[in-house]
Amino acid sequence: MTSDTITSTTVLDARGVTMRFGGLTAVGGVDLTVNEGEIVGLIGPNGAGKTTFFNCLTGLYIPSEGQVSYKGKVLPHRSHLVTQAGVARTFQNIRLFANMTVLENVLVGRHTRTKEGLWSALLRTPGFKKAERASEERAMELLEFTGLAAKRDTLARNLPYGEQRKLEIARALASDPGLLLLDEPTAGMNPQETRATQDLVFAVRDQGTAVLVIEHDMRFIFNLCDRVAVLVQGEKLVEGTPAQVQSDERVVAAYLGTPFEGAPGADEAAEVAQAEQRTEGDDQ
């Protein structure tokens, strides 16, 4: 896709981010930058610390070391303040407000960009009505953008899986972020849905929001990203263009293991997958 477009402004700058849980170092000294108008991919085997790194970026975890800055300002370690600053995220295991409607979900995303407090709600001031109308308009715009406008009054839990993923993106976009963090946006999707998500991410980028995306679907990542970083056992192994990463032997080794006598059979592969799933569970 687009080649290495290096823009002058850095949106996200993570330096030496380290996260330790007791004796376990989940993320060790990772540096990562995301520039304006860029889509950056973060890949790595299960349990490599990708989601932990995301949680450090968004203030859900307080990193043991290192700091994260957004457009030159150091981000605080409070989740809602990070969002207010302009970094929005989605979750690996979908975390929608299941019993709210589609529209309400997106309206919640508008929270940081509106100010109407309890008093104006109780007194129904003209400002309140205006702000509500504006929020709703913006939310509907985003629903049109993600193709969910027809389902505005459906409960989020009743959406099909693929649309739940889309709604999560719409909800994150509602806070008008400068950087969008997507945690496995195509997990569990079929090829058509994956392609649709890919188009959606490009459209988001074209609207001027930088994107950092974790994904396992290599085709998706290599089609989408301007730059890819590989995280293995909590440390950054390689960073570069999709082509560079794809051809790097260490990446192949990290994913498939170093070659040994005799190709791995189906049984072993299943075993590995199982083990990986377990580590993934621990990671959460």
Add this chain to the structure above:
Amino acid sequence: MGAAVATFASTFLAWTWTDEFPGNLTVTGYPGGLQVLTLVGSVLTLLFLLAGLGVRGLRWLTPGGSTSSALMLALGTFATTWYTVAAIAWQLGGLANLEPGGFVAAVASLLLVLSVLGLPADMPFDEEHPPAGVLARFRHVLKAPEPGPAMVLPSWAEVLLVCAACGVGLTVFTYGIGAEAEGFVGFLILTGFAAAGAYRAGLMRRVSSLTHKYRNVALTAAFFSAALFPFTQDSDAYTSVAVSILIFATVAVGLNVVVGLAGLLDLGYVAFLGVGAYTAALVSGAPTAALGVQFPFWAAVLTGAVVSMIFGVIIGAPTLRVRGDYLAIVTLGFGEIFRIGMQNLDGQSGPDLTNGPNGIPGVPDLKMFGFDFGESHTILGFELGRFANYYLLMLLFTAVIVMVFRRSDSSRIGRAWVAIREDETAASAMGINAFRLKLLAFALGATLAGVAGTVLAHVEYGVHPDGYKFVHAVPPNSAFLLAAVILGGMGTLSGPLIGAALLYLIPNKLQFMADYQLLLFGIALVLLMRFRPEGLVADRRKQMEFKEPDQVDAPTHGGGLDTKTGV
């Protein structure tokens, strides 16, 4: 149908020879006491049966199922009648005390149920898999189809319908509050079955979609029909019950902000009612109050509200850092701390502020604009006693609190509360300062309870620490408040109001069962949670949550819009 007429006729006969049984069922030719309930039941069954047979002009009664609703009503009539007959036999010692009318009624109501069972079911039986066994068949007959789209009426007619529904509500409530213990049981049985019947007939859904459409009209109509209540009473006996219900219900609405919207399980909520009541008692010039000041009422209300809010923040700030079950335990503790604290601020173990276990009696009656709330007044030819005055005053506060609930619910703040309830982590990732908003919900809830408390102090002539326990046979207490919210329907407006009215009336009317009250209450709560987990009044969200499949794999009928029922 003949059976329905027979039941109807039997209510005009004498059921027993003696007037020892309450309600005087001895007169032939005029129904009295519990007979009225059987009468109403049979008339309603008859109407639904006729509607089921397609009689013109009655079709509107049953947009949903007709047989199932008629069956429900028939069952209700049957249960009420048999209950009455059994009660007569039990109380007077033997079946010999029944006059022929009683037997006629019993047999006729049984026939009624049997004949309705003979009618074709609303939902056709599945040809390939007919339900096996009598019980399954019976259950099947009770199922009702969804009502079709409503007939388009001019809006004034719809508004009129809303008002009529409020009028029916007032009549039912007035009857219930005036019923004696035996009559009240019959009343509960019949209303329960009638409500189930109306629900199956699709009438409930019609009414709730109308009230949804004309929310303001419905609220105003409800307010006015509630305001009419004291005018239907000729003594203060039941208005005193009504004002207590109103206070209890208002506090339940306040608790609904905390539990229903923000999802914070608060088990010590009654403490805030206590803070408001104590504050009002202290500043209203009671002779035994430690502070020798007498504020005008509006100032007392404001003081009560502000002090409650401060307590809400003080208690909320440390406790809201824990989530879920832990929050429930901590608030339970704080609720008890309040009561024990009030008991000990008596000058011996602490500063003399509350007279300890004696409470602060003798809070004077309110006087506003020359209107003495303690005396009877004659307005438009109706005499309004002391409690009727307070009832009307409290109704104003209820209206304000209901408005606060509604407006905060449908706003940015309300959405943030629901988001926190749904998933706190995701909510804060959406930029919501969860702690601050939870504290806001807690403080708002405390303030609303405090306002209700200031009125309570005047109505009950004083305050006493034992009035604010966690659990007690008499509401309001924290357990009953929470039960009212859950029983009525979390997050809804009318739910806690209905729940509170039921939870107040039932213990009040059934005092002869005092020893078993809490046991029965527990059983009822368990049954309700098993069969209707969303509460009596389901809000739109809850209803979809419990009743709809998680993911729509097959297309559902007609889209999701007709399921809106939150009132």
